[in-house]
Each structure stands twice: as structure tokens, then as C-alpha cells.
Amino acid sequence: MATTRIARELLVAGIIEEFELDRAKRGERALGRPKVGLRIAACGLFAAGITVSAYHSEVSICDANGQLVASRKVQDIPLFDAVQTGRHYAKALRALIDESGFDLQRFVGIGVALSARTDPVTGRIVMSEYFGWGEDNGGFCEEVRNVINLPVEIENIANALAIAEMRFGSARDLSEFTLIHAATFVGAGVVSDSRLVRGVSGISGLIGHFRTAEQPLTCVCGRHDCLNLAATGFSLLSRLGLLDHQVFDRSKLSFYASTILDKLADEASVTPLREAGSNLALAVDNIVKLLGPERVILSGHLGTNEDYFEGARQALEEQYGVGNILVRGEISSVRSAALLALHAYCYLDRLDYDRFAETAPAKGRSHG
Ligand SMILES: [Zn+2]
Known part of the structure; x- marks a missing residue:
């Protein structure tokens, strides 16, 4: 009963979708109501990513299955200051989301991957030897949230890649x-x-x-x-x-x-x-x-x-x-940032179900 109720709620929120199981494949006789499978609706939710790097600095979007659906290189980054860097990337990501045509209401959050020691619980950059940054008191993430009002998860690049490989890649x-x-x-x-x-x-x-x-x-x-x-x-x-x-x-x-x-x-x-x-x-x-x-x-x-x-x-x-x-490894650093957000805000118990139920796509409502 609990499973049925939870599945119905996720269907209403447009996070999962039904599909008809192939009877022939399962060797079943064609009697009674066809059995229905449930799967994650790829375009039911999205996650965004910011990869701060001197290599391929990019902002990106992935769907609920972790596939990269849009990305863009970010130019002329002011890497000397964490807060200014945050603002620069946030504006580039905002432009990418607006131009992608995906509904901002369907984004679970933003993942940030960078060469720095971070405290994901408080969203702080503790320090970065690589960029030469000290404690930012959460300034980077705050800049991102000021431009795009979504939850932000920030991780060291090696940790972001480890999480991404564990959920979607070679681990x-x-x-x-x-x-x-x-x-x-x-x-x-x-x-x-x-x-x-x-x-x-x-x-x-x-x-x-x-x-x-x-x-x-x-x-x-x-x-x-x-x-x-x-x-x-x-x-x-x-x-x-x-x-x-x-x-x-x-x-x-x-x-x-x-x-x-x-x-x-x-x-x-x-x-x-x-x-x-x-x-x-x-x-x-x-x-x-x-x-x-x-x-x-x-x-x-x-x-x-x-x-x-x-x-x-x-x-x-x-x-x-x-x-x-x-x-x-199978996952690029660009994809790892968006996957970090998908992991944190979709596949853990931090999924904000109520927010997505309110903004469910019309087709999902008929199940309620
Ligand atoms: Zn050393």
C-alpha cells in the first residue's frame, strides 16, 4: 500500500512515468489488465552544474537520468576572487537555463565542482590552494543563489567525481x-x-x-x-x-x-x-x-x-x-557538477517533493 501511495505521489509530481511492459518478452498470456512499469521520467526533473576549472570551465544541465542535455563554456573568468567567480558562473548558468527552454521550476538544484576544500553542510569554501582562496563564508554559493534561486551543493572536484562515478559511472x-x-x-x-x-x-x-x-x-x-x-x-x-x-x-x-x-x-x-x-x-x-x-x-x-x-x-x-x-573514470568534470546536484537533491531523501507536486506538468495530473 505504501509503495502504491508513494508511486502515485511521484506520478502526480511528474517525477516518474508509467510504461507498458512487453507481455511477449515476459512470456505472459494476454489476459486481464496489462501490467504497467514505472520508470524515472527523464524530463520530469533537471539538475544544473558549475565546473570551476582552468581547463574546460563550463555550466551544464542534465536530465533526471543523468544525461547531459545542455552545456556551455564560460570565458574570461575572474579566478582571483571566490565571490566574483561565483557571480560570473551563475550569470552564465542563468543564461543557459533561460535559453534551454527547460522550466526553472523543474530544477532540483545546482552542483558546484571545484579545486577547493569545501564544507557541503554549510556551503562554504574553506580554502583553495589551487586558486589561492581563503575562507569565503559561503559567499560563492550565496552569489549563485542570488542569481538563480535554487539549492546549491558545493564539493571538491575529486569528491564530486567520486559521487558521480558511484551513482552513474565506473564505481x-x-x-x-x-x-x-x-x-x-x-x-x-x-x-x-x-x-x-x-x-x-x-x-x-x-x-x-x-x-x-x-x-x-x-x-x-x-x-x-x-x-x-x-x-x-x-x-x-x-x-x-x-x-x-x-x-x-x-x-x-x-x-x-x-x-x-x-x-x-x-x-x-x-x-x-x-x-x-x-x-x-x-x-x-x-x-x-x-x-x-x-x-x-x-x-x-x-x-x-x-x-x-x-x-x-x-x-x-x-x-x-x-x-x-x-x-x-567515465564521467567528465563538467558532467560531475550537474550529477552532484542530481545525487544530492533527487536521489537522496532531500528531494523536495512538495515543490515539484505544485508545479507538476499537466499530463501527470490525471493520475491523481
Ligand atoms: Zn606540496
Whole structure:
């Protein structure tokens, strides 16, 4: 009875829809009332995403099944200030939603994925080493809500990708895994018992500062032996002789990103990419021994690159005998932001049923 009542409510709200089950396939005789199946109505709800990145900065929209239905690149981003950045992206997302023709009332919320430590409960950015931001007191999310009056969920990019892979990607049936996001720098999202491991103040996953062999480079933390300098896009640029400086420079984030993207497809990058990947192996082995994950997912522009991935897999196999634990991520950082909102506001108990029941599409009402 409870199931029938809940199904009827979701039908009224236009969140699920009925469809006729194929009798022949189920080997049933054609007697009585045809059985009706229930499925998520793809266009019953939508989620929006903001991906703050020096790579492909984009705003996006996905349907209730997690398919990307619209996206747009965002140009000229003022990355020096969290609040101004928030406003800039929010305006671009507002324009995308307006032009998409989808009803704003059918959006569950907005997901924000970025390279920063965040507190999703309060919606604060705690700090970002990558962008050089301090505590924003919730300013970024507030700017977004000022432009688009929807709930906002904000997460570190590695955590957003981990959530997205867990619900829609290569970690669908896994409850224990670690996702490593490798791009200009490297970070990790840890999932145990199907939950993100956040640590004190969301500090978990800082594998970019794992100690490794000393490099002729300087990390944002001032050290010369961080994984950020050996297994990343920043180290690739150094190896290719494309840096005229040794200290990581935040004013050059766009230069780093565009040059790394450019060089990923370059024949001359194959060996340095494999080397960078192999430098990740010790960190992966440490993660495997500490956490005992079912899989370690490599994500990000470097992590999903064939040569980098193969370098990591091969070193992991040859040196530690666990090469088969590695898999490549399936979800892009752009899609992960919208999927984060879908996860938080549609597939968890935070779904605001009453709001959608009030604005149900006309066709759904006949079921009531
Ligand atoms: Zn460091």
C-alpha cells in the first residue's frame, strides 16, 4: 500500500512515468489488465552544474537520468576572487537555463565542482590552494543563489567525481574505492562503505602532498618533494621544458591548463606522460594497503589519458603486483557538477517533493 501511495505521489509530481511492459518478452498470456512499469521520467526533473576549472570551465544541465542535455563554456573568468567567480558562473548558468527552454521550476538544484576544500553542510569554501582562496563564508554559493534561486551543493572536484562515478559511472557497484583526479595537480576522493571519507574539516584526499623523489620544482606548500611535482600536468610541463619558472604560479593557471591539453595529444609527450603516470604508482600502492579499495579510479585530463594511465598501471603491476586495481573514470568534470546536484537533491531523501507536486506538468495530473 505504501509503495502504491508513494508511486502515485511521484506520478502526480511528474517525477516518474508509467510504461507498458512487453507481455511477449515476459512470456505472459494476454489476459486481464496489462501490467504497467514505472520508470524515472527523464524530463520530469533537471539538475544544473558549475565546473570551476582552468581547463574546460563550463555550466551544464542534465536530465533526471543523468544525461547531459545542455552545456556551455564560460570565458574570461575572474579566478582571483571566490565571490566574483561565483557571480560570473551563475550569470552564465542563468543564461543557459533561460535559453534551454527547460522550466526553472523543474530544477532540483545546482552542483558546484571545484579545486577547493569545501564544507557541503554549510556551503562554504574553506580554502583553495589551487586558486589561492581563503575562507569565503559561503559567499560563492550565496552569489549563485542570488542569481538563480535554487539549492546549491558545493564539493571538491575529486569528491564530486567520486559521487558521480558511484551513482552513474565506473564505481556503480562499488562501496569501497578511491578516485584520483590528476590534472595540473593531483588529489583524491575516498569512498568507504559507500560514503565519502572527509576527515577533519574536509581535509582528506590531499595526496598531492604525499612525499616522493625531490624535483627541481616548488609546490604551493613550499616543498620540493610533493607528488604534485612528479605525477601531474605541472611536472609534464617541466619535463617538456615548457616552464620558464620553478615555483608554481597561480597567475598562470590558464597557461598551465591550455598547454597541458595541447601537449596531451603530442607524440613527444608519450614518454614523459608514462613517467608521470609511473610516479603515481607508490601513492596508489599506499592507498591500496591503507584502505583496501575494490578499485582505484583515475580521473581528470591526465588520469584518463591513455599514456599516463598505462604508465601508472604498468608500474603498479611491475613494482607492486596490483596493476588490475586501476580503472579509468567515465564521467567528465563538467558532467560531475550537474550529477552532484542530481545525487544530492533527487536521489537522496532531500528531494523536495512538495515543490515539484505544485508545479507538476499537466499530463501527470490525471493520475491523481
Ligand atoms: Zn606540496
